[in-house]
Amino acid sequence: MDRSEKLTRIVIVDDEELALDYMKRLLGKLQGIHIAGAFTNPFVAKDYILLDDIDLAFLDVRLPEISGIELAHQILEHKPHIQIVFVTAYDKYAIQAFELNALDYLLKPVTTERLIKTMNRILKRNDQAASIPEDQPSLLHLQVFQHVVFTLPDQQPTVLQWRTKKAQELFLYLLQNHDQWVRKSVLIELLWPEYEEDKAYSLLYTAAYYLRKTIAPYHSFLDISNTNGGYILHTQNVLLDTERWESLLASAPQMNKESIHYYVKMMELYKGDYLQEYDFWWVESERQRLHKMWLSTSLKMAEWYRGNAQPEEAISIYEGICSRHPQAEEAYWGLMKTYADLNKKNLVNKWYDLLSSVLWEELHEKPNEQITNWFIEWQMAHA
Structure with missing residues (x-):
């Protein structure tokens, strides 16, 4: 099979480990594909497929x-363009499979020749589909983690240029409260508290005018209406990365060997704190709420890696936490314990000293008693 420019991303689901490994070996011999995941648990597989960009x-x-069959139904409800191939030792399910419009139906044991035939059929079908325009509505991806970026399908990400900083702040506040009515008096108090009422309202109307002009290219996704003494920013077919991330976190499966890939993908969406590059005071509450969720999940992942003999992954996460959140004592302690597991004494000392230095410089405090006692006991045991 010829190697295409874009690799076909594949997920394999089989409750038998031997069968799963067999399919991985067969597919691994073929060019132009990437095995994104292999799962024995169908529910974890479904979560991963819905999260990732999977082709087959x-x-x-x-x-x-x-x-x-039911798993395919549930996947196709959310991602109708994913291609499905059923693999089984029983041919009695073939009619059901093709009623579901499955691309192919492979009987075990699958041979390399039969698999190549299936993959060639997929490539042919993809070539045909590429020439047919999709009638589904476009989706505006709006990134607000770290900074604000607008992205439409098949277009380069765009950072909007604002006429004034106040017009930008008005947009971001309405976006944070999108599809909700916000009283003009609230906006006045938020943005122009130092001005007389008449002047403040004049500035609000000017900022709203600039806001409308700036988001005009996205009028089918974003629209601001002036009604009953307030504004509403209406959104349609808009995917906010914060809302997507929080939804994925809320529905995340229990952390285990199979689902950890789900968590890795999910955490990649958190590109930085909410509106990190902006210093608006009203952002702070939402920023801290999301940050606490990120920190808690990151620590949980790092502990899972450490507890499952994957110290390098644990260290990477702990160091990332220390970089983003220098006062997160749990992350420093996690690094100390991980390096203690590896018997790397110098690095245990290094991270305790770093924690002590950061806390003293920033807060004039020492590490908490639990960490300090652990470190003293560790030193005594390795004296």
């Missing part, structure tokens, strides 16, 4: 608690 799923028909 190989599903075993007979899975625990849910059939591959």
Whole structure:
């Protein structure tokens, strides 16, 4: 099979480890593909598929608690363009599979020749589909983690240029409260508290005018209306990265060997703190709320890696926390314990000293008693 410029991203789902490994070996021999995930748990697989950019799923028909047919139904409800290939030792499911418009149906044991035939069929179908325009509505991806970026399908990300800083702040406040009515008096108090009422309202109307002009290229996604003494920023087909991330976190499966990939992908969406590059005071509450969720999940992931003999991954996460949140004592302690596991005494001392230095310089405090006692006991045991 010829290597295409874009690799086909594949997920394999089979509750039997041997069968899963067999399919991975077969697919690994082919060019132009990337095995994004392999799962024995169908529910973890579903979560991962819905989160990631997957082109093709190989599903075993007979899975625990849910059939591959039903799993495909649930996946296609959310991502109708994912291609499905069923793999099973029983041909009695073939009619159901093709009623679901499955791309192919492979009987075990799958041969390399049969798999190549399936992949060639996929490439042919993809070439045909590429020439057919999609009638589904476009989606505006709006990034507000770290900075504000607008992205439409098949277009380069765009950073809007604002006429005034107040027009930008008005937009961001209305975006934070999108599809909700915001009283003009609240906006006046927020943006122009130092001005007389008449002057403040004049500045508000000017900022709203600039706001409308700036977001005009996205009028089918964003629209501001002036009604009943307030403004509403209406959104349609807008995907905010903060809302997507929080939704994924709320529905995240229990952390284990299979679901950890879900968490890795999910945390990649958190590119920085909410509106990190802006110093508006009203942002701080939402920024801290999301940051606490990120910190708690990051620590949980690092502890999972450490507890599952993957110290390098744990160290990477702990160091990332220390970089973003220099006063996060739990992360320094995690690094100390991880390096203690590896018997790297110098690095245990290094991270305790760094923590002590940061806390003293920033807060004039020492590490908490629990960390200090652990460090003293560790020193005594390794004297």
